[in-house]
Amino acid sequence: MTPQRYSLGSIVLHWLIASALVFQIVFAESLEGPRGPDLFARYQLHKSVGITILLLSLLRLAWRYIAPRPAAVPGPKWAMTLSSLVHFGFYFFMIAAPVTGWIIVSTSKIKVETLLFGIVPWPHLPVPASWGEPAEFLHHFMPNVAIALLVLHVAGALRHQYLLGTPILSRMLPGGKGKAIGALLTAAAIMLAGLVLAKVVDPKGATPPAKAAAVPxxxxxxxxxxxxxxxxxxxxxxxxxxxxxxxxxxxxxxxxxxxxxxxxxxxxxxxxxxxxxxxxxxxxxxxxxxxxxxxxxxxxxxxxxxxxxxxxxxxxxxxxxxxxxxxxxxxxxxxxxxxxxxxxxxxxxxxxxxxxxxxxxxxxxxxxxxxxxxxxxxxxxxxxxxxxxxxxxxxxxxxxxxxxxxxxxxxxxxxx
CATH class of the missing domain: 2.40.128.110 (Lipid/polyisoprenoid-binding, YceI-like)
Incomplete structure (x- = not known):
């Protein structure tokens, strides 16, 4: 039988990726200014979150074909086509954005080792240096595409939940039934968490306080x-x-x-x-x-x-x-x-x-x-x-x- 809700694995992966994307897009605003220890640390966190999104997205894509999922919500042909395009666009973005960032790091003249969250070493891609410039163009353009996709995705979910009376949010949330406001508040809280975290997190690149023999x-x-x-x-x-x-x-x-x-x-x-x-x-x-x-x-x-x-x-x-x-x-x-x-x-x-x-x-x-x-x-x-x-x-x-x-x-x- 076709399930009425997504599996727990799908739900966890969906909201982890969603909150990470919000964090990444908002946090990117802090990647400006003079190069120094703090900016270096922010870039390292940006790379770590990006690779995490890539790995979670590949896992989510595989999970999509392994775990049973609810049937598509019927509707006008234009709405179903737009929904399919938005979902395809999201998967493309979730994979292409970190990959283009990975290419930029791999082709940079300044070779900086990547350690995910300062712990796990991550290799460079064996790609030609000529890929760096187009990858950089795409990487900087993609957040605008992601914001547009997010607006369309949220608008479609709200249309089904509150205009058509289809409890679509409850299929991808641990709780909430019908038109319950709890479903909307839960979704908003998850996304808001990613946004707030991106604003308050401040990875420090400065080294620890001077040791006894250090020179002022x-x-x-x-x-x-x-x-x-x-x-x-x-x-x-x-x-x-x-x-x-x-x-x-x-x-x-x-x-x-x-x-x-x-x-x-x-x-x-x-x-x-x-x-x-x-x-x-x-x-x-x-x-x-x-x-x-x-x-x-x-x-x-x-x-x-x-x-x-x-x-x-x-x-x-x-x-x-x-x-x-x-x-x-x-x-x-x-x-x-x-x-x-x-x-x-x-x-x-x-x-x-x-x-x-x-x-x-x-x-x-x-x-x-x-x-x-x-x-x-x-x-x-x-x-x-x-x-x-x-x-x-x-x-x-x-x-x-x-x-x-x-x-x-x-x-x-x-x-x-």
């Missing part, structure tokens, strides 16, 4: 602190044979970095600080305050371990426009010249090699030694453009500033 934003382009070591007196400047003998005999100590250290960075994206760190790095340290001339530090950084608190942004950073980890898996920093700057403060003059480019980078740090234990904290500033970090649209410093602050904080144990 105002220090991003600040020079290394000047030495405040007092000028030596004439008495202190006289040769000290014992001290000279000690210095000549002194050797640097080898240090093993303890777990829990942090190597971080802070960049500015449209004025907003974006913080990150590298979770995998090693350091070979031979250092002693009394043997600076013989001291050395060499740090090796696994660039693929970058963590900014956003998986999609991390995927972009490891791509060819930024670190290009497929060609340059590691960055290295080597310092062999050190200078004491008074108290526990030191300056290292070393070389950073990043993306195959080697540039001198001085860094300032403090070192507190207690027997065989030590703690080092410091910072430096580099110009990302000098290393080619940021290609294509990202090469400009109008959005992503050139200076990037580097900071570190770790503990170590002496091996000798």
């Amino acid at each position: 934003a105002e220090q991003l382009s600040a020079p290394a602190p000047a030495s405040t070591t007092p000028e030596p007196s004439e008495e202190a400047a006289k040769p000290n044979e014992t001290a000279e003998a000690t210095d000549e005999a002194a050797q640097p100590r080898d240090w093993a970095v303890s777990k829990g250290g942090r190597l971080g960075f802070t960049a500015r994206w449209n004025g907003e600080p974006v913080e990150g760190s590298f979770t995998r790095w090693t350091a070979d340290i031979a250092f002693a305050p009394e043997a600076l001339d013989a001291s050395t530090i060499e740090v090796s950084i696994d660039l693929a371990s970058v963590d900014t608190g956003d998986g999609q942004r991390d995927g972009t950073l490891t791509g060819s426009d930024f670190f290009d980890t497929g060609r340059f898996a590691r960055a290295t920093y080597r310092a062999t010249r050190f200078r004491a700057e008074g108290g526990n403060r030191y300056r290292a003059d070393g070389t950073l090699t990043l993306r195959g480019v080697a540039k001198p980078v001085p860094l300032s740090f403090t070192l507190d030694i207690d027997g065989d234990k030590a703690r080092a904290r410091g910072n430096a500033s580099i110009d990302r453009t000098s290393f080619g970090v940021g290609q294509g649209d990202y090469a400009s410093t109008a959005e992503i500033a050139g200076p990037v602050a580097i900071s570190f904080d770790f503990r170590a144990t002496a091996r000798n």
Whole structure:
């Protein structure tokens, strides 16, 4: 027998897709403005909801042919033809809109990894770049088509429910009979929920608050602190044979970095600080305050371990426009010249090699030694453009500033 109402699966899928479409169309208004962490986060949510609509629509289409459904409501030929066209238009839109968006992302010059809701990786389509422009035109035009289809669909449902006396709404709602106002209110509440959510949701692209070793934003382009070591007196400047003998005999100590250290960075994206760190790095340290001339530090950084608190942004950073980890898996920093700057403060003059480019980078740090234990904290500033970090649209410093602050904080144990 032909059922009088749609199955529960059809009902759930219908209203999930309907509310998601309303959300997506209204939320698209927020995808304007200067590029930055917040806009990036909004685009990621927009992509995630779009792919979700695509998957739900394909499931709904399959369900349509599996689960029995009520017979079509009889009426004039023009009305039945228009109803069929509207339903076909909806299915076409629900599939074509996310697919064209998927094509736009896949053909973009700036490759941004897609993680659905920041969790599930989603691949790019293997389509030619020439598909990008027509897909973008269709994608931006389709919301107007969707609004027109929605108006026709709602008008048709209300016509049957309240003018012709056909309880059509109750077939697609958990409750409501005949001309009951409850059916209309339930449908309106579901759609309103999608609209309100699109207006109030505000995915944040900014990273979590700064950790202990992070450098404040105002220090991003600040020079290394000047030495405040007092000028030596004439008495202190006289040769000290014992001290000279000690210095000549002194050797640097080898240090093993303890777990829990942090190597971080802070960049500015449209004025907003974006913080990150590298979770995998090693350091070979031979250092002693009394043997600076013989001291050395060499740090090796696994660039693929970058963590900014956003998986999609991390995927972009490891791509060819930024670190290009497929060609340059590691960055290295080597310092062999050190200078004491008074108290526990030191300056290292070393070389950073990043993306195959080697540039001198001085860094300032403090070192507190207690027997065989030590703690080092410091910072430096580099110009990302000098290393080619940021290609294509990202090469400009109008959005992503050139200076990037580097900071570190770790503990170590002496091996000798």
